[in-house]
Amino acid sequence: MSTLSERLAAMRQAQPSPAPAAPRHDTVDATTNTPSGGKRRATPAPAAVADAELRARGGRPSGDEDRLGEVRSIVHGELLNTLGPRLYEADLDQDELDQELRTILAEVLASQERPLSASDRLRVTQEIRDDIIGYGPIEPYLHDVDVSEVMVNGPDSIFVERKGRLTPVLARFADEDHLRRTIDKIVSQVGRRVDESSPMVDARLPDGSRVNAVVPPLAVDGSILTIRKFAADPYTAEDLVRFGTLSRTSRDFLEACVRGRLNVVVSGSTGAGKTTTLNVLSSFIPDDERIVTIEDAAELQLHQEHVVRLESRPSNIEGRGAVTIRDLVKNSLRMRPDRIIVGEVRDASALDMLQAMNTGHDGSICTVHSNGPRDTLSRVETMVLMAGMDLPIRAIREQVASAVDLIVHQSRFRDGSRRITHITEVERMEGEVITLQDIFVFDHSQGYDSDGRVLGRLTSTGLRPKLLDKLREYNVIVDPMIFATAG
Template sequence: MLNLQVHTRNAPVRAFAIEHGCTIGKDASCDISVKGMLVGKLQARIVRENNAYYIEDQGGIAATLVNGSPITRYGPLTEADQIDIGTTTMKIVRSATAAQVAQPAQTQPASAAQQVDSPASQGTPPTAAAPAYIQMSSPPGTTAADAWSSNPTSSAAQTPAISQVRSTGSAAPVNAAQFDVQPVAPRASVPAPGKVAVEALLRMQPAHAKKTAAQDLPVAPINSPHGIELRKKAHMKVIAALDLRRLNVARMEDDELRKTVNAALDEIFTHDSSFRTPDIPVETLKKSVFDEIIGLGPLEELIADPSVSEIMVNCHNEIFIEQSGRLTRSPVIFTDDRAVLGAIERIVAPIGRRIDESSPMVDARLADGSRVNAVIPPLALKGPSITIRKFSKRKLVGEDLINFGSMSPEMLEFLHVAVQQGANIIISGGTGSGKTTLLNVLSSYIPDHERIVTVEDAAELQLSQPNLVSLEARPANMEGKGAVHIRDLVKNCLRMRPDRIVVGECRGGEALDMLQAMNTGHDGSLTTAHANTPRDCIARLEVMTLMAGLDLPVQAIREQICSAVDIIVQQSRFSCGSRRVTHVTEVSGMESGVITLQDVFVFKEEGFSEQGKIQGKFVPTAYIPDFYQELVRRRIPVNTEIFTRMD
């Protein structure tokens, strides 16, 4: 346990007993509250690793200082270390010293908790108090308010989230010998915690406070320190065995390598009894080591899980996943940073990408089409980082989006007709809002007899039309040459006689080339862009067009956008993880130099359900877009009732 004294200017000294970890910052949900204009909402956190404590800076204008020097990560923490954040100083107290004074403290006639509960003391303002130790360990999902409400007469030792321990009421300088680090139970005659104690409790831990990422998760034996040591030991033995046989692993086919490693593991586990432990089955250990040597280590089981849509590796022992739109921490971990680097290299090598100190970032994809981004030190300060955006093994269709509640049947019918009849569409939305999924669905409505050229940074689109050409951008080689940017591909695809151009995402100057393509006969082109509203999407297109490097007047850019873009589909991801098409908007013209937009369908929010899910309905605005009116004039049969139909 780590004992901290927190000294803040013009405030009583506070003391905390930290078991697993804690968060520090000025946000009310932080375990240790630190005030200051330059202090971040989450300024730092203390984590426990292998029975030692480390402090990690989480960002803020003020630096987190240890012994006067700014840190990103520092540890193990000892009694000689002093932490400074703004005007707050934290000192580490030796637990043995604090424990030795527990006996003298218990001889006092009444504890501080008892004193504030008495009628006499409740009417008297408390004097400047010496620190009270606060216990920072709690069972998962339990809050302080829950503990008090479920058993008001429980002792401080039974309060799982935070235990108010003892305050001497003395304003003298604080010494570790003045207080007891052990929780002290209130007398049985006291029916409930006093008002002051409850207020202090709620101030330290709001009822809505969540389990922090700094706290340890229950881990399987295979991920325990002992399990990690066994995995490392087996891994090294396999490498030594293959080296002794003088096998050239680099030239082996995948199947041959799998058989060789599998045989080596069988031989090692058969002859070495040290790998046989009661809590870790040999088969589990073998699979873990095999995955780390041949595959992507612990990520293999996450990739195989269809409920996981995104995998985020912050460092070797910190992996988060997204399930049903919610982020949670996964209990699986890598053995060390080298294992993460090995997984990254196995991802990027088959597609001709590279990652090293001179090129520490890379975009890649897995064999199933999942998108991968990797960053390594020196850019990634905590260690190699991987982000994997998974895609459904089954290609989604429009009916799936209706079943998910992402759009209404009327919206899908309108977009289906718009794609078939050659409307130029931009899908707008934030990161992770489902733009690529929607682009995949809409692209499937392009008629089979048309020639399609797709342009992407990393191939994600899954089109099935027969006349299809897929282009992918290429990064620079080791000499920094040979890069082919997405803008070069958009320019080149104009010479490939496309009927439709589908750009995975416009991020920069390629937006100008895309607009020109839409204006020069390539009707029905589709792309995506990052923006929060349809109006923001127009502004973003203007900025991206200016990034092409041409000194174009804004009026000319707006005229290009107005004549090129027909429809903007706005996709949003809500806090509950739900994804909705919130606007289907037509670009209707220009007035006084400003592009005018007209909503065709909108999503009207109606609050949240008891389960925390967004509620609302998709409604038409009764506006029949010019695009549909043109189809009617051309005597193309279309259903205009969808613009007035209300369910």
């Protein structure tokens, strides 16, 4: 077999003489003033540094970018030849990889007619490491603490959410195959698969971040990858108070409700922060209770001593072996739980969750997608009907009114902030309607400041909830001044 030097020499001799450069017709990104057709790639974390360096290279001639791409391709290919399948092993020795990478990179660069700058050498090295060890060009953004979500809309379009606002970034995947390799790497780590027969998949990264991928033919313009990051150090109740998500008095009230074993439903739209609030509410559960958590992708991070975590499973390639949230809820009832926490109720599992709440498993908490407290009850009714039980609506509503004590509704505002807008008591049935009573509501009257940031806050309605009697049964006393209005 020929040496690397001989192969590089043969490649240079085989290349035709370069033709005169044709004028470029790439579209220009109005926000960054850089060609959108170029192969922009991310550099080492933090992501802010990566973005700055990419913008600084906005005027780089396309020939330099192509040459870097050629060097990357050669070095990556030689690593495959040298280390083979071991490159993608989970326990790959990092020192060995670094040594091989430096050796091959030095040989490749020595064969180049024009030397690479130190920054370009670092860039090539880091990009190859990100591809092999991490997740390619999105790797820096997964380590950026300011980024809460990464959205890949095809190989040439990547957006991130920073502080509640969506912004495009200049990082790019080389092509569709590069993006598909990254998706395959993510989903294979948790035993999932994605292909033409199963073109949608939910998975999670080792740190608990939630991943959703959609590939062609469902994704028309290229594979779509969405990663919702989950903080390694989860937010606490004090963090939510500091962010303005909760007020101090509403925080104290919610802690009393959880310690007093009330059944709580956290509702809101996608991305409103329901899981974060669920995690905070779960932190109020006493350490001497057995907690069973049930999720599609394990995200909750509880620090109590006695926590049992269950995760649903999709069907295999033969369409068998699926374990649903409903299956896990049913099974959890046989596990002697003090509390059942369901990451999200979205189907017929609502019926089993209501039955659990009504059969001695007080203090259970779950989340539901909805637009408001009243809509939350309608959603639960609809999901109960999905179970296929021929139940009259009144019977379902009686079950809901008996099971659910409190609804905590959360919204994401125009400025990107996430706020709890309603803390609502579920009282009782009156005729055919479930009576609701707002205890805390968000005051929108203050509007927005000059920068578009919301100025309102969560305030008490001044009404004393009836559930205080239930809290007293568990020796949880709430200061009546919590419900006093500010005026």
